[in-house]
Amino acid sequence: MKKIALPKDVSYILQTLNQHGFEAYIVGGCVRDSLLGIAPKDWDITTSAKPEETKKLFTHTFDTGIQHGTITVVRNHENYEITTYRIEGEYEDCRRPDYVEFTSDLKEDLLRRDFTMNAIAYHPEEGFQDPFSGQMDIQNKTIRGVGEPAKRFQEDALRMLRCIRFGVQLGFVVEPETKVALSENVALIQKISVERIKDELEKTWISTHMESLPLLWESGLLEQVDGYLCQKVLENPNLLEQLQKAPKHPHFRWALVLQNYDQKALKSICKGLKFDNDGTKVISTMALLSQQDLPTKPYEMRQLLSKYGDIVDKIITLQEILRPESTFSTSRTVYETILADGDCLTLKQLEVDGQALMDMGIPKGKQIGQMLNHLLDLVHQNPEWNTKEQLEQIVTAVGEDIILP
Known part of the structure; x- marks a missing residue:
């Protein structure tokens, strides 16, 4: 029997629950990743114990989603x-069940999960x-919905995107029945x-197996997410x-996906997808300048x-692609030389500074x-001029009454 090496704290939690008469297993992504030889990011545990019963067994817990049966145990930070x-009851909003009912049957719990590879428990x-x-x-590198795939997608429509994301992350293929169920339910993503x-x-953009990505638009799902985004993706035969x-990195991948947007449309979709201001600025700048010639002279690069x-470093990398x-290549050489020399680039x-000028x-x-x-412009042209003495001489020569351009 294949064994999974469990962290000591996970073993302790399972043993504690077992010693008090409860079933307990690790479940879901940590089992899947372990079978794939991937180090799990989280270790989730499923148990026959009710939340209040679990809380009595451990000294440090807090409620995570106790109404849905989930608490968090803290061990060694x-x-x-x-x-x-x-x-789980019916999903009226394709997101959350109307009610949750506890059961003593592990199989019934596994039946509510999304894909078979995530419906494995281990002790x-x-x-x-x-x-x-x-x-x-x-x-077999197959993604298959648990039980009736269509029902799984109707319970939580985000599972359709997760289905495609797992394919792109793992290089898995979606089996026919699940693929049909996905295509027939794409409108629910709204x-x-x-x-x-x-x-x-x-998560999909930053994954590895891009050969699995076309299902995102071939299924009709991307069209339902954003028709204009789908159109722009289809206009770029080299995107994969x-x-x-x-x-x-998200900035690189989003900049590539949105490279054919004009700046107004790009900022609009970023706003619609709730990017923060910094993310919008970085992505829009990368997308814009990646299509323009970059400086090859030190002054312009500064x-x-x-x-x-x-x-700028990201933009140079995008240009290479x-x-x-x-x-x-020339731009990168100039860029790296400027950084290595420690040239002055900003007012800071x-x-x-301003106080020195007032003095x-x-x-x-x-x-x-x-x-x-x-x-600053003079120093961009002549980096060696960035000394207090030299700059004060320039200020004196210019004179305080001259209106500068």
């Missing part, structure tokens, strides 16, 4: 979610509880919040190859770095900003 076996002494042949599906949709899309080459900071015939790095007699107000920007 790590959190472990423990959920009571449960049966170090009993081995695997696998009523839906999830181990075989993992071995009942899911944009935050959850954005999170699943992002580009994504495959890009670093596994100006670009002054305006965009470390986004999108425009291999461009001057990205100038060896004089020299320049009146507080607009002229301070004008003078500082003038000095």
Whole structure:
């Protein structure tokens, strides 16, 4: 029998529940990942104990979703979610069950889960509880809905995006019945919040097996998420190859997906998907400048770095993917030289500041900003001028009454 190496704290939790007469197993993603040779990020536990019974057995717990049977046990600063076996009622909103009913039957609990590969429980002494042949599906690299796939998608419509995301993450193939159920229920995705949709899309973009990605639009699901996004994706026949080459970082992958948007439309979709302001700025800048020629001269590169900071490094990397015939190689050499030399790029790095200018007699107000920007431009042209003495000489020479451009 294949064994899963459990952390000591997980073994302790299982043993504690067992010693008090309760069943307990690790379940879900941690079992799947262990079978795939992937280190689990979380260790979830399912048990026949009711939440209040579980809480009495451990000294440090807190309620995570106790109305749905879940509490969290804290051991050595790590959190472990423990959920009571449960049966779920109807899903009127394609998101949450109308009610949850606790059960003593592990199989009934596993039946409510999304895919067979996530419906496997494991105990170090009993081995695997696998009523839906999830181990075989993992071995065959197959994604299969538990029981009736259509019902699983109707219970929680986000499972359709999860289905595609697992395929792209793991290189698995969606089996025919599950694929049909997905295509027939795509309209239900509109009942899911944009935050959850954005999170699943992002996990999909940063995955590895892009050969599995076309199901996202071939199923009609992406059209239901955002018709214009689907149109733009279909207009780019090289997207899969580009994504495959890009670093596994959301900014890179989103910039590639949205590369054919104009700036107004790009910012609109970012707002619609609830990106934060910083994410929107980075992605829109990357998408815009990746299509433009980058500086190959130090002065212009310093100006670009002054305006965009470390986004420039990302833009150069994108150019390597999108425009291999461009001057990205020269731009990167210039960029790296500037950083290695520690050149002044921003007002904060100038060896004089506003207070120093006021001490020299320049009146507080607009002229301070004008003078500082003038000095920064000169230093961009001549990095060696960034000394207090040199800059003060320039200020004196310019004179406080001259209106700078």
